Amino acid sequence: MAPTLLEEVPPPRLTPVGGVKEALQRRSARPGGRAYTVVRWSGAVLFAAIVVALVVSLLASSSQAFAHSGLSFFWSGTYNAAKDIYPTGVFILGTLITTAVAIILAVPIGVGTAAFLSEFAPRWLATPLSVAIDLIAAVPSIVVGLWGLLVLQPIFTRHVEPFMKKIPVLEWFFHGPALGPSMFLAGTVLAVMILPTIVALSRTSMSAVAVEDREAARALGATRWQVVTTAVVPGARTGIEAAVTLGIGRAMGETIAVAMVIGNNYALPHSLLSPGATLGSAIINNFGEASPGLDRASVIGLVVVLLVLSALVNVGGQLLMRARSRVVGATT
């Protein structure tokens, strides 16, 4: 019989089913979910296997060099006890300098280009332009190197570098004679090579910023440019960071193109105009003719040094990003 008003109606049973996570676990426990999990994990495992195999192979091939010189290989590797020393420290410095020049040149230009292509350019213009910029990535590095050597180098030696010397603040970086190949030229060639990466990935992330965020900024009175700086770029930040990271990686690992325009001088560079050497250029110069044994092990040792340097730069970059985001988070 129906309960009267004064009778207590027992509350409906609420069996605890847990939160979203449990619900999803039940979902992925289904057969389709398991297959998907297998797919994801197999991709990750394959990649991890290749990474491990590569690292192990490199370490094994270079073990002889490290056994010979110990940790001092990282700043002055011994290539041949009788003849030659690899000034690894000079190479590291060269790599860092050329990469820095490349990033300083490529990131503002690349992000600016990406902003234009994703925000301001009409569709019929943006697509051909992005196709065109991506084409730079397809030019073989030896062609870029030859172009840098035969076309860019004379222009730089005769016009650009004297011009840079006249700028008051930068003068200190650009002192000394312009022999032709230089760290600055190498950095510029590297900037050309990493530009497509930065533009393409930044553009993807910028286009993907939600339209509501832009409209919110607009509603608050932002001009078109301010929409970009306040809504789009912060929203695309992870993508831009990925783009810059990939660009740094490519710049540090480039071999042939750098070797053709950097001058391969193993003395400590004293200005951006002096020829120098990077890890990449040293590797490509010595790899082909390195006889098996200590020679070849030393060249592979340089590769290991490059990987360690790359890892350090990446860690440093990530710490920097995390510190910045913490600051940004604190001030909003």
Added chain:
Amino acid sequence: MSSTVYAIDPDAAGAIGARRDLVRESARRSLVRRRLLGRAAIVLCVVAVAVSLAPLVALVAYTTSRGIHALSWTFLTHIPTPPGIPGGGVSNAIVGTVIIVGVAVAMAVPVGIMAALFLVERTGRIASALRFAADVLTGVPSIAVGAFAVAVFVDPFDHYSGLVGSFALATLMLPIVIRANEAAMRSVPRDLWEAGLALGVRRSRVVRSVVLRGALPGLVTGNLLAVSRAVGETAPLLFTIFGSGFLVANPTQPMQALPLTIFTDGTSAQPSSQLIAWGSAFVLLVLVLVLSVVARVVSARLNRQAR
């Protein structure tokens, strides 16, 4: 309640009006300033675009000017002849490049997408470690990847082949594919994911229908970037595919590829060889351009139909 009427002081009214005018004026000035800054910034962006395009124009113009004279039907369909002997071409290199890069893409892109899916969904230590590994690995010089492929596949079997070259290229492409695809997938708004999941849709289905489709332009761009890079790489191929003067379409045999031709002929003393090298560089650019355009057209059509 009292019914006192307070008369408004005329001075106060003026002050309020003056204050209102002050606010309006400063707002207008701010808008003018912001608009001006904005326009200047946009102009700078246009300059940036021009600067980005300049090297491309220069590179393409230079390659074309040096290589266009080599182009002919013979050039595209015949195998090479020695320097000084006319009638040669680079058909073996073109076929080799297409096959080697095709196999490399077939190796790298699926694995890359699968690994990117892993990274997108998980945030644990494993995912961070893999992401870090991918970032560091983009810095591996291509020649080291070639040496790795030689150590693993050539030395034990004493046999060079196009497959080894494809493996080297795939290893080179993999970190870029993973990171670029992850960035593209992450750019799909989170609430789309959650909407799908909340509706009780299986996770794999959500990924397939919502995420992959939504991220398709970004995926295509990222993968094209990796493929473009792989097509032009010389060092890994030099030590793995051995090269061949003949048209070889079997990837388990030594083959020829365009970057190899460019390297060998471009560094030769004979002007005829150098011409062939620049012609090959031109053909390479055209190939990548065609691939790029086709991929984008297909992706745009898929995208439009998905809306």
Added chain:
Amino acid sequence: MQRGAVRRARDLRSGPDTRRRPLPAVSALALSLAAVALVAAACGSSTPAAAKKKANSTTTTTATTVPTITSTTTASAAPGTTTTAAKPVVHTPTPAATTSSTACSSSGGALSTTCDTKSPSLQVNGAGANSIQPFFTRVFYYYNQANHGVSVNYSPAGSSVGVSDIEQGTVNFGDSEIPIPAPATGTSGNILQVPVDLGGVALSYNLPGVNGGLKLDGPTLAGIFLGTIKTWNNPAIAALNPGVNLPSTTIVPVHRADSSGPGYDLDQYLIDTGGSAWTSSKAGTTPSTKWPITTVGVGEQLNTGVAGYIQQTPGAIGYVEYAYALQASFTNAALKNQAGSFVTPSQSSIAAAGAQASGLSASNFNIVNGPGAGTYPLANFSWTLVYQKQSNTTLGVVLGKLLDWVTTTGQQQAAALGYSPLPANVVSLAHQTLLGLENSAGKPLFS
């Protein structure tokens, strides 16, 4: 149910779904690509040897003329210009009356006389120095034309790769600018080293207003490359070149950043003649393919890099292969040779350097700074490496005949490319070395 749910989720976002199946476009593209790949595979692996196999129903014809030891005369009469693909005049194979397939190993027939290779489509693989690649490509092409059935594939991955590949047996022959130091052995035993090519190293410079043939010697070159002589009008250079108006341009010495045979030659020359300034520097007293002075001047990649830099930098001087300098029409220095005369590089002066080689062998291969009034001091041979013991007799015979042809009739191709033909004594050395080829049982393949 789920498809509908996904559709509803998307509708919430961006309107109703009117998509058609995009499959036709994608699958059409995929099908066309697959069709192209199939067509390529169908025509695939078409070597000229295979094509000729279809053409010639019989086995290969024999070569006729026994290459004589004194083949310098025929070699130096080289037409050697970039004319059409005419076959070399001397070596036309005439079908012998008896194309009997006598096995070479048992009859002990001489190299390349009545021997039948019996292998219509034999492919030979080699790897080695980058510099010899144009010569090899040309020579092997003509050999294939003359001796249908043997096609050679050469990979110019570098001397070091050539050496390690032949030592491991990955290729049939290797090539290196510097021979393997004794003992030359690999996994299959002893390695024979055969000189196949003679080239020189030019010191090219870019000095507007100064003609070619600027005289330089060991001490001045050492000073230039060590950085102690900094301008072109330095007294040491002026003393060697009276009457030449030398500008005060800064000298920029260019070296090869990668390892190179030319660098080895110049290093050897400077060790011999450059005085204590060179030998007490980092260069030491042992020559090396890696240029030892890396802190002075500029290093460029390969001949191309050095040549490109010299071409656009007034005041630059560097070393390039003579074949390269010839094609690029560089101005070259005249170097002081052992006899005291200043000689510019040319095909004849380099040939003279080769002819002066006495007691040449793989362990005594240095011909830098050789004797003779007209000898150019910077010259070197290129050495081909094959195993002495050939497990496959047919392949061994093919290799022997190939290399013998390269060192004799093939030398006609050298001049067209800027090399010098092998002198008579070196041809006989090559011949003698090739006679050492034996089969797996140790029996000589030729006599």
